[in-house]
Amino acid sequence: MKLLLVRAGQEMFGVAADTVIQILEPAIDSNFELDGGRGEVIYRGRRFPIADLRSGGDRAGAAAPAFVLLEQGRRCAAVGVDVAESIRDVADGAVAPLPGFIFARPRRVQGVLEIEGDAVLLLDVGAIL
């Protein structure tokens, strides 16, 4: 599977690349709007609710340096991150699942894997959307 690696805070996350439809950087992209009040990115007339992974995921993401727009079926979201770094091909078996009992809220991370010495948290796109 191909993963887009993004950094949010100190941590690296992986997101299934086939769910990514666009990466937006407010500093250089002007082809979208940000509705900070509603916590949404508006891109090509479509509203993407913002999910922010930084600071443990509790902060509204309107000030994120970058947004990764995700789509799966008819559902979509914009994940606020610090930077999108690269795309990597990893084996399905490389992901170690996280036990459900560690979560206090609905989980957005399904597992962890190691890429070049870095621990990467694999996002559960279905849970984010």
Add this chain to the structure above:
Amino acid sequence: MSAPISGDFLTFRLAAAEVALPLGVVREVLDRPRVVPVPDSHAHVAGVTLAHGLAVPVYDLCRFEPLWTTPPPAEGPAAPSLIVCAWGEVLIGLLGREVDVIDRRAVREVPEPEIAQEGAETPFRSGYARRVAHDGRGQVMVLDAARLFASLGVPDPRVREAGEEDGEENPAGR
């Protein structure tokens, strides 16, 4: 009446307390592993680390309020050791420092009158630990692994063996 002392112990320091776990539940001790915080996890979960290809949830017991009469400052990810415990098929990592092993022959139960003499104050809430005496170190608190892990929401291995659910919905802090 406490259970008889039947095995060696791994001891470690948890805030100001010297605690022990039965050596039988300890899989290994890792030295300063990289711990990655996990969004949406409980406050007492410091994160996760990878060990031998498996994800090991890392607990900072100093942040687990139900354990303490007065919670101490958190150990934090800089704690030097991770005690990896095997509970059934589940691995659980506990942050700690000053890890050591003590022989059961150097340990004895502390009779109630002696506890009273020493002062019955313990940093832990009732049921989480029992006090034993060690020949060289004075008194050590032996954590009740079953009670502790159940409180953390870790599935009971006996239930797993019975073919029930894996504890996904188990609330921590029971």
